[in-house]
Every structure is written in C-alpha cells, then in structure tokens.
Amino acid sequence: MKGESVTVHKVAKRYGSVTAIESVSVDVKAGEFLSLLGPSGSGKTTLLMMIAGFELPSAGLIEIGETDITYVAPNKRNVGMVFQKYALFPHMSVYDNVAFPLRMRKIDRAQIERRVREALAMVQLDAYGSRMPTQLSGGQQQRVALARALVFEPPVLLMDEPLGALDKKLREQLQLEIKSLQQRLSVTVIYVTHDQEEALTMSDRIAVMNNGLIAQIGSPASLYSEPASPFVADFIGKMNFLPVEYLGSGKAGHQIRVTDASTLSVTRSLNGHAFELSPGLSLRAAIRPENISLAARGSGGPDAIAGTVDTSIYLGTHQILLVTLDGRSGPPLHIQASASRDVSAFSRGDSVDILFPTDAIHLFQARVTANE
Ligand SMILES: Nc1ncnc2c1ncn2[C@@H]1O[C@H](COP(=O)(O)OP(=O)(O)O)[C@@H](O)[C@H]1O
Ligand SMILES: [Mg+2]
Known part of the structure; x- marks a missing residue:
C-alpha cells in the first residue's frame, strides 16, 4: 500500500x-x-x-x-x-x-x-x-x-x-x-x-x-x-487570557499594563500583525499555565505581579494552582507546577509573586467579534 x-x-x-x-x-x-x-x-x-x-x-x-x-x-x-x-x-x-x-x-x-x-x-x-x-x-x-x-x-x-x-x-x-x-x-x-x-x-x-x-x-x-x-x-491546550492595555514599545519590547500597580514587558513579536498599535489600545495577553512561575511575596523581583493563591489542585502527573491577581477581578490564572519549577509549596490563601517570562506572552487584538 x-x-x-x-x-x-x-x-x-x-x-x-x-x-x-x-x-x-x-x-x-x-x-x-x-x-x-x-x-x-x-x-x-x-x-x-x-x-x-x-x-x-x-x-x-x-x-x-x-x-x-x-x-x-x-x-x-x-x-x-x-x-x-x-x-x-x-x-x-x-x-x-x-x-x-x-x-x-x-x-x-x-x-x-x-x-x-x-x-x-x-x-x-x-x-x-x-x-x-x-x-x-x-x-x-x-x-x-x-x-x-x-x-x-x-x-x-x-x-x-x-x-x-x-x-x-x-x-x-x-x-x-x-x-x-x-x-x-x-x-x-x-x-x-x-x-x-x-x-x-x-x-x-x-x-x-x-x-x-x-x-x-x-x-x-x-x-x-x-x-x-x-x-x-x-482550542489547543490550556491558555490564560488577560485583558491588558498597550503602553508603547521600546528596546525592552512591548510594554503593557496588567493592573493599576503593574506593567510587563513582552519580547515576542505580535501575533497576526493585522492591527495598528497605539498607546491606550486594549489587547489580550495570553500565556500557557506551564510558563508562569510563583515566588514567595517580596522575593519575585521588580517585574513580579502580586497575587493570591485561590485553589490548589492535585492531578497526579502535575499540580494546578488557581491564582488571582491582587486588585483585579476576572477568572483566576491557571499555573501548572512541574518537577523543574515547583510551585507545590504554595497553598490556598498564600500571598505570592507571579512571574511572567517576557518571551512567553502572546499579544492579540482585543475581542472584536463574537466568533473570532
Ligand atoms: N445536510 C445538511 N443540511 C443542512 N445543514 C447542514 C447539513 N449538514 C451539515 N449542516 C450544517 O453545516 C454545518 C457544519 O456541520 P458539520 O460538517 O456536521 O460540522 P462538524 O462535523 O464539525 O460538527 C453545521 O452548521 C450543520 O448544521
Ligand atoms: Mg461531525
């Protein structure tokens, strides 16, 4: 055959x-x-x-x-x-x-x-x-x-x-x-x-x-x-979505505002490129659960964003933590623990620093139609 x-x-x-x-x-x-x-x-x-x-x-x-x-x-x-x-x-x-x-x-x-x-x-x-x-x-x-x-x-x-x-x-x-x-x-x-x-x-x-x-x-x-x-x-894999505001671009990449108290740099190129960027624009940031790290509150460095552990879920091969960003509503972030990046030390109620690698954040245009 x-x-x-x-x-x-x-x-x-x-x-x-x-x-x-x-x-x-x-x-x-x-x-x-x-x-x-x-x-x-x-x-x-x-x-x-x-x-x-x-x-x-x-x-x-x-x-x-x-x-x-x-x-x-x-x-x-x-x-x-x-x-x-x-x-x-x-x-x-x-x-x-x-x-x-x-x-x-x-x-x-x-x-x-x-x-x-x-x-x-x-x-x-x-x-x-x-x-x-x-x-x-x-x-x-x-x-x-x-x-x-x-x-x-x-x-x-x-x-x-x-x-x-x-x-x-x-x-x-x-x-x-x-x-x-x-x-x-x-x-x-x-x-x-x-x-x-x-x-x-x-x-x-x-x-x-x-x-x-x-x-x-x-x-x-x-x-x-x-x-x-x-x-x-x-549709493919689990993805966290966060509405963010575009602030501008420079040597460190694209700057986005995540909460009133925090901004992030994004070094990936933009997905699609089919839209014009201007300061103040609403974007959707997307990040996979396995790309987010946690550290104890205060130890995450200047780029960390404050959050609180909501739920810890044991799944055999790995563990999922649901973490809310302090000062913002919306669904919690899914964070996946792995052997190399152990977040299993944290449990419900813990105050944490959330770390987003700048090269793991995808930026999309904010929702424009119901079925984009
Ligand atoms: N014989 C048919 N007559 C009218 N509409 C149909 C017919 N077959 C499929 N459709 C419509 O076409 C679309 C695609 O259906 P389908 O190919 O079965 O999707 P999927 O296999 O991805 O679930 C749906 O809106 C469905 O209702
Ligand atoms: Mg079918």
Whole structure:
C-alpha cells in the first residue's frame, strides 16, 4: 500500500441558506496524517464527506494524486472510510464484513481469504472471524471497521470521530494502534476529531476549523507555540487570557499594563500583525499555565505581579494552582507546577509573586467579534 496526496482547492458547501464550508484549501501530502480539529458545527464532517464523495461541493475541486475526483462516485474513489458509529453490517460475521469490499471488487476467493486474514491479524482480531458484530465490544467493532476500511489497500483513509463512542482508556490505546498502523502502511489519513489531545497525539499536521474555515494549519508543536488567533490559542491546550492595555514599545519590547500597580514587558513579536498599535489600545495577553512561575511575596523581583493563591489542585502527573491577581477581578490564572519549577509549596490563601517570562506572552487584538 502507498499513500496518495489529497488536494482540496477552494471548496465551499452550502445547504440552502446554511454555509457549512465557507472556503477551504488544503494540500495533504502522501502518507501524511492530517487531523481536522474543531468544535461541533465547524464543518469537519461536511469537508470529509466531500472528500469521500457522499456530498458534492458547491464550489471548488478535490484531487487524489493527480486525478480530479470532485464528481467521481464514492465507490470509484478508492478511499477507506471509518465512522463514529461502527456501521458494521449487523447480519454478517466479522469475516464477511471485512471481505465485503473485496467481494464488491470481484476479487478471487483465495485472495479474499488471504487478505481478510491479514487485515484481521493487523487489528489483532485473528480469532474473531466467525463472531457476529453484536458479540464484540465497542473497541473490537471499531477494529473490524478499520480492517474493513483497509482491506482493499486504499491509498487514502478517512475517519470521522472513530473513537468518539469509546471510553478514555480504550480511546488512548486505539489512538496509538491507528497511528502505528498508519505509519507502517504509509497510508494518507484525514482524521476528524473535536478532541485536541487526540489531534496532538496522532497528527503530523492539524487543520483547526472554525465556522466553515481553516483557522490555522500546522504541526502540533507550531499550533501550540505559535497560535495565530485567540480561537486557536484557546482550542489547543490550556491558555490564560488577560485583558491588558498597550503602553508603547521600546528596546525592552512591548510594554503593557496588567493592573493599576503593574506593567510587563513582552519580547515576542505580535501575533497576526493585522492591527495598528497605539498607546491606550486594549489587547489580550495570553500565556500557557506551564510558563508562569510563583515566588514567595517580596522575593519575585521588580517585574513580579502580586497575587493570591485561590485553589490548589492535585492531578497526579502535575499540580494546578488557581491564582488571582491582587486588585483585579476576572477568572483566576491557571499555573501548572512541574518537577523543574515547583510551585507545590504554595497553598490556598498564600500571598505570592507571579512571574511572567517576557518571551512567553502572546499579544492579540482585543475581542472584536463574537466568533473570532
Ligand atoms: N445536510 C445538511 N443540511 C443542512 N445543514 C447542514 C447539513 N449538514 C451539515 N449542516 C450544517 O453545516 C454545518 C457544519 O456541520 P458539520 O460538517 O456536521 O460540522 P462538524 O462535523 O464539525 O460538527 C453545521 O452548521 C450543520 O448544521
Ligand atoms: Mg461531525
């Protein structure tokens, strides 16, 4: 099996007055694992259904390899498909379910037998051929669906929230199995999920979708460290947002006012650059929980901001402290303790100094629309 590239060029989809996909362009490389990540209603399924051929675009074109397949029937596209609901044929055995796509393609019996055995072995269900779908757990049914989608060796595999119905432990196990299978087979995968951790775990690249558009596309690490908008910053990982006032820029970077008593320097370049900076402008500062440090009150140095510990939450691998900034209302900051930066010495009611590294603060334009 060898993966093929998938090109989506200026594709739009309207249902009457509803715009499901505004305009999407994306080049998926051969053998790449691309996730479509976004909230419910952002257009993920619609985009996948157009690539599968179950929906036709209102505009644009879709290619697999060098071939324009925009209007090609689904069964002529040579793509495998796995849905959230297992969608196995309930009256057929596991073996017959997996053999189905091969029988449809009129492949000879001996070869069907061999390929079904291989596909079932691939998903560790060698011994389950004679079972009926109702005799399998949810995870096993989804493995059968995966075997059925891969048995005819499609160059492209499309998956729509395939693990959405499974519990967390099984989901994490299958994420790794699917990822390792995809790498072994070098099949191109387009994978729909609304679960950011799942997308981070599995993907070579993630396309973050919002309101029928791709808000940002990139590697998991680049989306996490360089979010282009508050929407992406908030959707991938945990992000603290603080309304701040822009004061000016100089050698030490951008100066911002955080509370009446405190200002900060920001040395990162501004995210987006699509807006004019002038003193007095309202901005949104954003910072990840693991980038904030705490020190005992008075020991944090001149750039520290005074705060008070509200809650301390133990989470096994790490600890979260919720800290309010003195003299300002709004939701508390989430601060994540790690082995190297231990903040676990602090507990509820403690007065602390909060330290923001100047290169870890993102600055965004203040909220301009409801769905930026
Ligand atoms: N067949 C349809 N008719 C009308 N509207 C639809 C249809 N399918 C999807 N939509 C609308 O298109 C938008 C995107 O839906 P969908 O692609 O299912 O989003 P997601 O998979 O990200 O949850 C939603 O507003 C949804 O209501
Ligand atoms: Mg969907």
